[in-house]
Amino acid sequence: MLKLEGMQSVALAPRGIYTSGRGSSIVGLNAYVPKDPETSETALESGALVLSDRGICCIDEFDKMSDNAHSMLHEVMEQQRVSIAKARIIASLNARTSVLACSYPSSSRYNPRLSVIDNIELPSTLLSGFDLIYLVLDKANEQTNRRLARHLVALHYDELEDQTLDALDLPTLTSYITYARQHIHTKIFDEDAKEF
Structure with a gap:
């Protein structure tokens, strides 16, 4: 279920997590090791990217994330996994997620x-991990x-009159995303890659 801030959960993707870049830390994105106060045992708790495995991780205010969190995203976007080595726990967790970020x-x-790149001031190495970049300009x-x-x-x-805007209904949008994930496989040729 994909949950956006201020909205109810909707069945848009089989697994979806929303997080804000302003409040997200590396630990909250990949995984953390809490200690039980009563038993003093440690356990591995999944973060947003691991919880959205085989789904979508939506990151709002991507530009507000720390540089350490940005560098951790390189591993997720390139290798589709998160490596953890904390409190005598060494693990490699799947993070096969699509990252949808806004900046x-x-x-x-x-x-x-x-x-x-100059407008949003994010490292070009990080931006190159995204397949598509859309500009939404407010004129x-x-x-x-x-x-x-x-x-x-x-x-x-x-008391104000309710105005409805034309929008795709949820079943159509869900069908579109499911179809695109199954049948659309983007290929970037060498000539096109030079343009980026």
Whole structure:
């Protein structure tokens, strides 16, 4: 189940975890070893990337994560596993997950004169681990901003009229994601790789 902040769980992916980059640590992303206060025994607890094995791990505010957390993601994105060596526990856990991350421009506004890497200030080695990078730009438009403001206010006040926006229904979106995972296998040829 994929759970997004402020929303109910939806059956969008067979296994999905949401986490925020601002509050995530390396331990919370891969795994940690807590000690039981009564028995003093240690156990291995899975983090977000391990819990989303064969599913999707959604990371909001990806740019706010620490450099150590970014470097740990290299192993997950390249080898699809997490290695742990803590408190006499040595393990390699599966993390075959798709990482869906969102990042904001470093100067709060996207500068079209700069590259994507310069705008979000993430290491290019980390960005190269993503197959697709989409830019969602907010172009100033008074009507759109007014409609968005009305919608946000309506979420908190019942007396405003409820406006519905055209969107894909959940079964269609679920079918699309399932089909894409089974039948779409992206291949990047050498000529195309030079463009990146």
